[in-house]
Amino acid sequence: MKLKFIKGHGTGNDFVLIPDHDDQLDLTPDQVAVICNRSFGIGADGLIRIVKKAGQWFMDYRNADGSHAEICGNGTRVMARYLLSKKLVTESNFTIGTRAGDVQVSLDENNLISVILGPVIDEKEVLTVQIQGFQFQGELWSAPNPHVVSIVEDLSQLGNMLELPVFAPVDKLTNGANFEFVQLVSEHKVSMRVYERGVGETLSCGSGACAVAKYMQAYWTTDAAITVVVPGGELIIESLPQQLVRLTGPAVLVAEGELDLEALSS
Amino acid sequence: MKLKFIKGHGTGNDFVLIPDHDDQLDLTPDQVAVICNRSFGIGADGLIRIVKKAGQWFMDYRNADGSHAEICGNGTRVMARYLLSKKLVTESNFTIGTRAGDVQVSLDENNLISVILGPVIDEKEVLTVQIQGFQFQGELWSAPNPHVVSIVEDLSQLGNMLELPVFAPVDKLTNGANFEFVQLVSEHKVSMRVYERGVGETLSCGSGACAVAKYMQAYWTTDAAITVVVPGGELIIESLPQQLVRLTGPAVLVAEGELDLEALSS
Numbered sequence: 001m002k003l004k005f006i007k008g009h010g011t012g013n014d015f016v017l018i019p020d021h022d023d024q025l026d027l028t029p030d031q032v033a034v035i036c037n038r039s040f041g042i043g044a045d046g047l048i049r050i051v052k053k054a055g056q057w058f059m060d061y062r063n064a065d066g067s068h069a070e071i072c073g074n075g076t077r078v079m080a081r082y083l084l085s086k087k088l089v090t091e092s093n094f095t096i097g098t099r100a101g102d103v104q105v106s107l108d109e110n111n112l113i114s115v116i117l118g119p120v121i122d123e124k125e126v127l128t129v130q131i132q133g134f135q136f137q138g139e140l141w142s143a144p145n146p147h148v149v150s151i152v153e154d155l156s157q158l159g160n161m162l163e164l165p166v167f168a169p170v171d172k173l174t175n176g177a178n179f180e181f182v183q184l185v186s187e188h189k190v191s192m193r194v195y196e197r198g199v200g201e202t203l204s205c206g207s208g209a210c211a212v213a214k215y216m217q218a219y220w221t222t223d224a225a226i227t228v229v230v231p232g233g234e235l236i237i238e239s240l241p242q243q244l245v246r247l248t249g250p251a252v253l254v255a256e257g258e259l260d261l262e263a264l265s266s
Numbered sequence: 267m268k269l270k271f272i273k274g275h276g277t278g279n280d281f282v283l284i285p286d287h288d289d290q291l292d293l294t295p296d297q298v299a300v301i302c303n304r305s306f307g308i309g310a311d312g313l314i315r316i317v318k319k320a321g322q323w324f325m326d327y328r329n330a331d332g333s334h335a336e337i338c339g340n341g342t343r344v345m346a347r348y349l350l351s352k353k354l355v356t357e358s359n360f361t362i363g364t365r366a367g368d369v370q371v372s373l374d375e376n377n378l379i380s381v382i383l384g385p386v387i388d389e390k391e392v393l394t395v396q397i398q399g400f401q402f403q404g405e406l407w408s409a410p411n412p413h414v415v416s417i418v419e420d421l422s423q424l425g426n427m428l429e430l431p432v433f434a435p436v437d438k439l440t441n442g443a444n445f446e447f448v449q450l451v452s453e454h455k456v457s458m459r460v461y462e463r464g465v466g467e468t469l470s471c472g473s474g475a476c477a478v479a480k481y482m483q484a485y486w487t488t489d490a491a492i493t494v495v496v497p498g499g500e501l502i503i504e505s506l507p508q509q510l511v512r513l514t515g516p517a518v519l520v521a522e523g524e525l526d527l528e529a530l531s532s
Contacts (some may be wrong), residue, residue: 005523006520007308009305009306012304012305013305014304037277038280038304038309039278039280039311039469040275040278040280040281040498040520041311041520041521042273042308042520042521043308043309045305048523080356087451152522163429171299172338183355203305210528219376232306250532252532253529253530254306254307254308254521254525254526254530255271255308255523255524255525255526256524257521257522257523257524258521258523259273259520259521260519260520260521263518263519263520264520266516266518
C-alpha cells in the first residue's frame with residue numbers, strides 16, 4: 001500500500017505528515033515506528049496524521065515509537081504550515097483540534113508560525129538534577145508536561161553529558177521529565193539545550209522553550225517576549241492571559257511523496 | 267528548486283537516490299549534507315546521484331557530509347534495485363560505473379541483490395584495538411578500505427561501548443579504520459557489530475561484512491559462503507577468483523517523491 005507523506009520540521013524537530021483527510025487510515029504502532037525509523041523508514045521525531053473531523057482539522061499525533069501523544073507544539077506549527085501551503089485553510093489565524101483540545105495557530109508577516117500553548121505553571125519547587133556525578137539546581141514547571149529548568153554559566157561546558165541519563169530523584173518525577181539547561185545570552189534572550197524523556201538530547205522542544213521563557217520572565221521580572229535559541233533554530237515566546245503562551249518560529253516542509261508500507265515492513 | 271528523490275536501504279544502510287539521468291545536477295557539499303541531515307532534510311547515510319554516462323549507469327556516491335566516496339557496497343545494491351524496479355535495465359545481471367571502476371550487480375531468484383566487490387586482502391597484521399581502557403586483538407584487512415576484525419565471545423557484552431571512539435594506535439591507521447567485532451553463531455555464520463570511521467556504530471557495512479567473511483573463511487579453512495548477521499539484517503558473502511567477493515542481501519526502496527532544495531536550505 002502506498003501512502004502520501006510530507007516531511008517537515010520546526011527548528012529541527014521533524015515530522016512525517018500523513019494526509020488522511022477522510023479519516024480512513026488506522027496505522028498500527030509498528031507501522032508508525034517503521035515510518036519514523038531513520039534507517040528503515042523516512043525518519044522523524046513523530047508522525048502526524050492529518051484528519052478533517054466535523055469540519056475541523058485534527059492532528060492525530062504519534063511519537064516515533066508509535067505511542068499516542070496528546071499534542072506537540074512544534075508539530076502543530078508544522079501541520080499549520082501544511083494546511084496553509086496546500087490552501088486547505090485560507091485564514092492566517094485558525095484552530096487545529098488535538099487530543100488535548102483545540103489549539104490556535106497563526107501565520108505572521110515574517111512567514112513564521114505561532115501556536116498558543118499552556119497553561120505554563122511555576123510549580124514553585126526547586127529540585128536537584130543529576131547527570132552521573134554532577135548536580136544542577138533546577139526549577140519544576142508544567143507546560144503542562146513536566147519540565148525542569150536549570151540555569152548554567154556556559155552550555156558548551158555540558159559537552160556530551162546529555163548523552164547520559166538526566167534525572168531528578170523525586171517521587172513526582174518517577175515517570176521522568178524534560179530537562180532544560182539555559183545560558184543567558186542578552187536581554188530577553190537565552191540559549192537552551194534540552195534532554196527529553198524517552199529520547200535524550202533533541203534539537204528543539206516547543207513546550208520546553210515555553211517553560212524556559214516563563215522562567216526567564218519571572219527571573220527578569222518582565223512581560224517582554226523571550227527569544228529561546230535551541231540547537232535547531234530560534235523560537236520566540238510571548239505571555240498571554242491565563243498563563244498561556246504564544247510560541248512562534250519557522251516551520252518548513254522539505255519533501256513530499258509516497259511511501260511504500262509493504263516495503264517498509266519487509 | 268524541486269528534486270526527485272527515492273529513499274532506500276540495504277540492511278539498514280540507507281540512501282537518498284537522486285535520479286539525474288542526463289547528468290545536469292551539480293549538488294554542492296552543503297546541499298548533499300542538508301539532504302542527508304536526519305532532522306532538517308530527508309536523512310541518509312549517503313546520497314547517490316544516478317547518472318547515465320556514455321550509455322552506462324554511473325553511481326555518483328557522496329557521504330552524508332557531502333564529501334565524495336569512491337564506492338559503497340550496499341549503496342550499489344540499492345541503486346541496482348532502483349534501476350531494476352524502474353525497468354531502466356532489463357537484464358538481471360549488469361554493470362554500474364563507480365569512481366572505483368565498473369562493478370557487477372545482479373538480481374537472484376530470491377529477490378536479493380548482489381554486488382561483486384574487492385579485492386579483499388589479508389594484510390597479515392595483528393593489531394591492538396582500543397576502546398577506552400579495553401583492548402581487543404584484531405586483524406587488518408583491506409577491502410580495499412581498511413578493516414580491523416576482532417572475534418569476541420559475546421557481542422552483547424560490548425553494550426554501549428561503540429558509542430566511544432574505537433581505534434588501533436598504529437601509524438598506518440592514523441586516518442582511522444572500520445572496526446568489526448564478530449561473534450560465531452553456527453557453521454559458516456557469524457554475527458557482527460561495526461564501528462565505521464567518521465560515523466560510529468552503524469546498522470550495516472558491506473565492505474566490513476566482506477572483510478569479516480574472508481577472515482572467517484581463513485579461520486574455518488573453508489570456501490563456503492559465509493552469512494554475516496548485521497544489526498540491520500543479513501548478508502551473504504561468497505568468494506570469487508582474484509580475492510573478489512560477491513555480497514548478497516536485501517535492497518529495498520521505501521519512498522519516493524520530491525524534495526524542495528530551497529526549503530531545505532532555509
